[in-house]
Amino acid sequence: MQTRKLGRQGLTVSALGYGAMGTAMAYGPTDDTESTAAIRRAHDEGVTFFDTAQMYGGGAGERLLGHALAPIRDEVVIATKFGVSESWGPDSRPEYIREVVDNSLRNLNTDTIDLLYQHIPDPNVPIEEVVGVMKEYVDAGKVKYLGLSNTDEESIRRAHAVHPISVLQDEHSIFARDSEPLLPVLEELGIGFVAYSPLARGFLSGAVQSRDGLDATDLRNRIGWWAPGNFEANVEISRRLGELAASKGVTLSQLALAWLLAQKDYIVPIPGSRNQERVAQNVAAAGITLSEEDLALIAEIAPDGGVGSRTI
Numbered sequence: 136m137q138t139r140k141l142g143r144q145g146l147t148v149s150a151l152g153y154g155a156m157g158t159a160m161a162y163g164p165t166d167d168t169e170s171t172a173a174i175r176r177a178h179d180e181g182v183t184f185f186d187t188a189q190m191y192g193g194g195a196g197e198r199l200l201g202h203a204l205a206p207i208r209d210e211v212v213i214a215t216k217f218g219v220s221e222s223w224g225p226d227s228r229p230e231y232i233r234e235v236v237d238n239s240l241r242n243l244n245t246d247t248i249d250l251l252y253q254h255i256p257d258p259n260v261p262i263e264e265v266v267g268v269m270k271e272y273v274d275a276g277k278v279k280y281l282g283l284s285n286t287d288e289e290s291i292r293r294a295h296a297v298h299p300i301s302v303l304q305d306e307h308s309i310f311a312r313d314s315e316p317l318l319p320v321l322e323e324l325g326i327g328f329v330a331y332s333p334l335a336r337g338f339l340s341g342a343v344q345s346r347d348g349l350d351a352t353d354l355r356n357r358i359g360w361w362a363p364g365n366f367e368a369n370v371e372i373s374r375r376l377g378e379l380a381a382s383k384g385v386t387l388s389q390l391a392l393a394w395l396l397a398q399k400d401y402i403v404p405i406p407g408s409r410n411q412e413r414v415a416q417n418v419a420a421a422g423i424t425l426s427e428e429d430l431a432l433i434a435e436i437a438p439d440g441g442v443g444s445r446t447i
């Protein structure tokens with residue numbers, strides 16, 4: 136698979152990564168054996184970039200990923216995140232960052248975290264102080280590159296002034312477009328962009344046809360795209376995008392991922408799937424090039440992205 140550079144500090148990863156959130160939370164019941172097989176399949180298909188977070192199962196997601204990647208640890212880039220409390224609020228107090236990052240190193244069973252993100256901003260802790268703690272780990276050789284997630288221009292600039300930031304991770308897909316105004320800032324500062332939920336949490340996979348049948352614990356029950364009214368409009372957008380994909384002999388998820396890869400050469404999408412066949416299908420999107428005509432048709436079908444809010 137082709138590689139992409141994230142930032143100017145030397146971080147290079149496969150053009151498509153693997154997002155491990157679903158292996159520990161968010162999308163209903165999971166099977167660790169299947170998830171492990173999906174992670175290893177991603178690597179077999181050329182993925183070298185794996186994303187997790189301390190909040191995914193309170194460390195369980197990191198342990199699963201660390202275990203799955205142990206035999207190939209030296210061949211992959213592992214990213215994790217701190218900054219979310221047990222009650223899912225912001226918590227980037229320095230002592231909590233240190234506790235969480237030390238746990239992440241243990242959970243992932245590694246001496247070094249390749250890429251460490253602040254997961255969400257904390258209004259109670261200045262970003263300079265947060266990056267100062269992250270820098271301690273770089274200086275100690277326990278973290279290689281730094282990233283931010285779900286944040287704004289001012290915080291990116293202030294953080295980058297303390298220590299180079301290599302990556303911004305934010306939601307981005309044909310459905311989620313609100314991070315686009317940040318792209319010029321990333322270009323100016325030389326920061327790469329990791330696109331999370333690139334399949335719009337499954338909407339852009341063709342698998343979403345009905346609101347019924349979601350497990351009660353499924354996060355999507357609370358997301359705006361799934362609200363009555365919005366949901367039906369989004370199914371229709373997905374149906375039209377699916378027709379375009381079929382006319383090109385590709386799947387909807389492949390179209391959605393190829394669209395992201397076509398936006399900028401510093402964007403790396405990290406789709407998540409707990410099923411190895413679906414992983415292989417998604418990874419194949421790295422070999423698909425969309426034409427200007429395809430991109431124009433997608434813009435016509437989904438000019439403003441999905442209908443409703445992408446958030447809870």
Ligand SMILES: NC(=O)c1ccc[n+]([C@@H]2O[C@H](COP(=O)([O-])OP(=O)(O)OC[C@H]3O[C@@H](n4cnc5c(N)ncnc54)[C@H](OP(=O)(O)O)[C@@H]3O)[C@@H](O)[C@H]2O)c1
Nearest residue numbers: 154155156331332333334335336337340406407408409413
């Ligand atoms: N920084 C943040 O705040 C943040 C927030 C959200 C996510 N993320 C990261 O981004 C990663 C990806 O995002 P995501 O998992 O939310 O959403 P996503 O990749 O947009 O979609 C995942 C959903 O799509 C399904 N799916 C994937 N490929 C499919 C295919 N080919 N056909 C049918 N269904 C398919 C998955 O189900 P199956 O597993 O059953 O295949 C899962 O339900 C996460 O794993 C996480 O690492 C970060």
